[in-house]
Amino acid sequence: MIHIQDVSKSFKDNLAIQNLNLEVKKGEILGLLGANGAGKSTTINMLLGFLKPDSGTVSINEIDTFKNVQGVREQIGYIPENVNLYPYLTGIENLDYFCRLAGLNYSKDELQDFLTVCGLQSEAHHQRVSGYSKGMRQKVGIAIAYAKNAEVYLLDEPASGLDPLASNELSKLLKKLASEGAIILMASHDIFRVREVCHRIGILKNGILVKELHSKDVSANELENLYLEFMQN
Amino acid sequence: MLQIIKNEWRFLVRSRIFLGLSIAFILTLLVSIFLGNYQTKKQEQTHQNAKDHVRQQWVSIDEMNPHSAAHYGTYVFKPANLLSSLDEGVNSVTGNVLRVEGHVQNEIIHSEASQMQAISRFGKLKPSLLLQYIVPLLLIFLAFNTVSSEKQSGRLKLLILQGAKPLQIILSKTFSVWLYGVLLLVFVVIIYGILNIDSITAEVLIRTGLFFLSYTLYYFIVSGLTVFFSARWQNATLALTSMLGIWIIWTIFLSNILMSSVEKWHPLPSRNEFQSAMKEDRSKGLDGHNPKDKRGLALKEKVLKEYGVDSLSQLPINFDGMRMQADEDYGNSVWDKHFGNNRNVLQKQKQSFQLGGIVNPFISLQNTSMGFMASDNLHHQEFLLQVENYRRVFIKMLNDKQTYGGSKTGNWSWKEDNTFFKSVPDFDHKPIKFSTIIPNYLLDIVLLAIWSIIVVLLIRFGTKKIKIV
Known part of the structure; x- marks a missing residue:
């Protein structure tokens, strides 16, 4: 299980994450939506052990990322926006x-x-x-x-730049992995893909998790409207 | 680590640009080795021919007064050294012919640089030129992007997530770049060995082994520093610029600045000052050709007393020969004093210059490269010393024959026959045993080793601050 509790992180004067609380369970896919600079990549980098939170705790399968970074990393599969x-x-x-x-x-x-x-x-x-x-x-x-x-998959904008066919294949693959028990956290701009793939969705704005919902509770259009509403306010 | 090294080499082997460059460079290296070897062997042959010719002239002296023969003199040729086909050192500028005669110690002449415009400007195309200047540049170009490209592409994150540690990554990349330099070095040594298989002795093996060691240490320093900069700086251009700057400072500026400073700290007398001082000291001694010379007269009184006779004509020996030898002995002491001073100054210059290796490992590399290939100034000075020792034996033999050979004082028309001249030994250069001069290069090797350790420490502790995100 991914467990993020009361995490804050700032870069100099810029507060990137504020009191973030998140949980992703076994077999679950959580999608993080947000504009550029919302804190999605910072969250993933903290889970990967590359950024240390200023406060709060980050753990994967009950192992604190910063107490046993190697142990955590052994369980993580990371797919960046561009797999170079x-x-x-x-x-x-x-x-x-x-x-x-x-x-x-x-x-x-x-x-x-x-x-x-x-x-x-x-x-x-x-x-x-x-x-x-x-x-x-x-x-x-x-x-x-x-x-x-890997028990945990962290994906940072994985579908960005993919053609619809490739994007669709990726969705299928992620669902398959989740059905096999993988814990997946996916950061994305792609509202429709997130709605389609993820079980739960979180909307991040300026480092704050402004909304968390189940994808089955909203249609793609509703989600888009909700997202735009949060972004515009 | 082995996986990362293997992967780096897969990149090198599969890169057409790299392969093309490597083939071109290896061909250049081959040309330089063949050329160096050919030049050395040709020089050896020329040396042998000249030596045989001069010896033939000497042993063909039919009849001659021994002291006239001392004036006639002979020539000594600096033998070409097989090792110097790898590093020419100072040989092309120091000269290789020395006239050996009575009363005077001549300077060595006929340097190649004085006769060939290209050599005086650029030096010869020897493997050392490529190994010291071009290979490090190749290593820099290979290494400057190794870590920064991983960072910029995001692969560094993936590598670390797969379990590789930053220290492992940087060390592996250092080793793979360093290995390229080492393989070039191995190639040079093997080709050199094949070309000279008949001449390989234990001495040559030890010297070549140490030559190899000093280059491998220097290549490690260059590779390690470049990879470190590649890891530490945010972009590859900065890493390349930093390392090229260091290369220029080490190989061009700092070496010259340090050499000029060392020459100022321990100045050698100018040629004029040196010759005037020698002349002045020489004038205080005995003039072998002047029977009225005060010191000559004192020697005469002493010898007459020893033999218990009243006049030179009563002596059973030829006093002229004795006076000539006394002149020679005094001249030798003057030479010992002045050349001894020069040797001391040169030794101090060498020691101070060696300390330059603290800030510039290139200096240590040059010292060891020339030293191990027997082509540095230390070996040249040893050659000059052997020639002077030979000159003393040679002239003394002639003067002693004049004195004790059966002639009488004043009988300048007396001549020795060919048998005597044939019995005068030829100059036989004895290459210096490396074991006797190794202490002169210990500091250089130690400094190269310390630099290597510093680079490892820099990588070890510097990698902690590398930004991965």
């Missing part, structure tokens, strides 16, 4: 390299299975990543997290 892989390596070589860094030595077949599960077409497995589209790189990024047996 090594362009001179093939998809399978990238996956193999990142797995080996995590101490995981998979066979070629196993690596191919991970890529296939994550939606990368088999003919692309042995192509150099320099020729990949953004969506294909995202899939390898997810495969890296998946192969790591």
Whole structure:
């Protein structure tokens, strides 16, 4: 479980997060909506252990991120907006390299299975990543997290720049991961995608969680209106 | 760490630009090794021919007065050193021919630099030129972007989340860049070894091994510092600029500034001052060719007394030879004093310059490179000393023959035959055993090692402050 309690974080005079409280349970996908600078990436970076909160606690599966950062990171799969892989390596070589860094030595077949599960077409497995589209790189990024047996997936604008087909595939994959028990936190601008994929939605504004709701309780249009209302006030 | 190093090398091997550059550079290195070897072997042959020719002239003296033969003299040629095909050191500017004769210690002449415009301006294309200047530049260009590109692309975050530690990443990247320099070095040493397989001795192996060690340490310093800057600064351009600045300061400015300062702190007399001082001191001694010289007359009285005779004609020996040798002995003491002073000053200059390695490891590298390849000023001074020792033996043998060979004082027409001249030994240069001069280079090696440790510490403690987000 992701647990964020009374967390505040500021950069010099700029208050990035104010008294944030969040929980994401096993098998649940939480979407964080917000404009640029709302605090979405700061929240993810605190969960990753790269930023220390000024106050409050951040924990994953009851392990405090700043007491045992390595232990926390072992459980996290992180997919940034742009998964920048090594362009001179093939998809399978990238996956193999990142797995080996995590101490995981998979066979070629196993690596191919991970890529296939994550939606990368088999003919692309042995192509150099320099020729990949953004969506294909995202899939390898997810495969890296998946192969790591991550319990927690943190996604920072994962669908940004993806074509509708790739975006749809990503949604399916995230739902599949959640159904397998993954804990997923996804930061995004994409209201419709968040509404479609996530179980719960949080709206962040100027570092404050202004609204939290279940996606089943709102339609996409209602959510958009709600979001715009919060942003404009 | 091994995974990161392997991945870095996969990038290098798969990069066409890098491969193209590497092939071009390796070809240049090959040319420099072959050229250096060819030049050294040609020089060796020329040296041997000249030596044989001069010796032939000497042993062909049919009949001659020994002291006239001392004036006739001979020539000593500085032998080409196989090791110097890797690092020419000071050899191209110091000269390689020395005339050996009575009464006077000549200066070495015929430096290559004085005869070839290109050498005096740029130096020879030797592997050391590429290994000291170009390889570090290549390492800088390889390393400046290694960590900053990971940061800018966001991969550094992924690497850390996969369990790699910043220290591991930076050290691995340092090692992979350093390994490239080491492989170039290995390539040079292997090609050099293959070309000279018949001449490899334990001495050559030790010297080449230490040559290799000093370069590997220097390459580690350059690679480590560049990767550190790449990790520490926010962008790659800043890392590249910083390291190029350091490269320019180390290789061009600081070396020259330190050398000029050292020459000011421990000045050598000018050539004019030196010659005037020698001449003045020499004039206080005995003039071998002047029978009325006061000190010559005193020596004459002493010898007459020793032999218990009243006049030179009664002596069983030739006093002229004795007087010449006394002149020579005095001249030698004057030389010892002045050249000894110069050697002391040069030694002080070397020691002070070595300390420059505290702020500039390039100085330590140059010192060890030349020193281990037997082409620095220390080896040159040792050669000059051997020539002077030979000159003394050579002239004394001739003067002693004049004195005790059976002639009488004043009999300048007396001649020795060819057998005697053949018995006069030729100059036989004995290369200095490395074990005897290793203390001269310990400071350089220690400073290179300290610099390497400093770089490791910098990486160790500097990486804590690296901004990942």
